[in-house]
Amino acid sequence: MSTPHNSGEKGEIAKKVLMPGDPLRAKFIAETYLEDVREFNTVRNMLGYTGTYKGREVSVMGSGMGIPSIGIYSYELFHFYDVEEIIRVGSAGGLAMDLNLKDVVIGMGACTDSSYQRQFNLPGTFAPIADYDLLERAVKKAKDMKVSVKVGNLVSSDVFYNADETVNKRWQKMGVLAVEMEAAALYMNAAWAKKKALCIASISDHLFKEDALTSQERETGFTQMMEIALDI
Numbered sequence: 001m002s003t004p005h006n007s008g009e010k011g012e013i014a015k016k017v018l019m020p021g022d023p024l025r026a027k028f029i030a031e032t033y034l035e036d037v038r039e040f041n042t043v044r045n046m047l048g049y050t051g052t053y054k055g056r057e058v059s060v061m062g063s064g065m066g067i068p069s070i071g072i073y074s075y076e077l078f079h080f081y082d083v084e085e086i087i088r089v090g091s092a093g094g095l096a097m098d099l100n101l102k103d104v105v106i107g108m109g110a111c112t113d114s115s116y117q118r119q120f121n122l123p124g125t126f127a128p129i130a131d132y133d134l135l136e137r138a139v140k141k142a143k144d145m146k147v148s149v150k151v152g153n154l155v156s157s158d159v160f161y162n163a164d165e166t167v168n169k170r171w172q173k174m175g176v177l178a179v180e181m182e183a184a185a186l187y188m189n190a191a192w193a194k195k196k197a198l199c200i201a202s203i204s205d206h207l208f209k210e211d212a213l214t215s216q217e218r219e220t221g222f223t224q225m226m227e228i229a230l231d232i
């Protein structure tokens, strides 16, 4: 059974899926780390692959940019393909001043300015959080690899070029580590589906420093985060 956005058949996608925003990062992960790779999706160029990593079946598929896009793809993976866990392997802009390019952050929680949670019609504010088991295993794996990671809050924003130039300072004041655009929806979809999700992100630029990586480096440069995600 395919969907309007995914031509994969049920059974072609593993229970564990890595999900970068960039479909070419998905291709890079498949080509670099997976064996016996089969491509299951090219619809809209949102490339998806299944293969094995250290003998275990795993899939990797792009999510596209932003909450509506990952909202669709992760919903379909959880509900129509029986996927059990999705690990976003994203890029993020640093907010915390002690973060530098290529540092790895793990989203224990994900704040958002999106209205995505309105669909659940809750009488308050839902706090999107990572699956604790995945989080704990990712932190342990990073320690084993001697990769220093920061664990804390992310903010998943609907807006990349924000007219309000003060907004990132205010998230920073609340201790939010980094800004990206998908984790909160992924965590909400996982909660709704009673599945597991985690967002690991690598710092591609800093909102309060000059440095930034190139698009090529964002596609292929974040191997520590990829290896943590693959190994847990």
Ligand SMILES: O=P(O)(O)O[C@H]1O[C@H](CO)[C@@H](O)[C@H]1O
Residues within 6 Å of the ligand: 020, 021, 022, 064, 065, 066, 089, 090, 091, 092, 160, 179, 180, 181, 182, 218
């Ligand atoms: O590099 P990815 O995983 O796409 O993540 C970040 O990069 C995009 C913005 O440039 C957004 O999708 C944001 O979340």
Ligand SMILES: O=c1cc[nH]c(=O)[nH]1
Residues within 6 Å of the ligand: 091, 092, 093, 094, 160, 179, 180, 181, 204, 205, 207
């Ligand atoms: O969403 C994102 C991702 C990387 N860098 C940013 O500033 N924002």
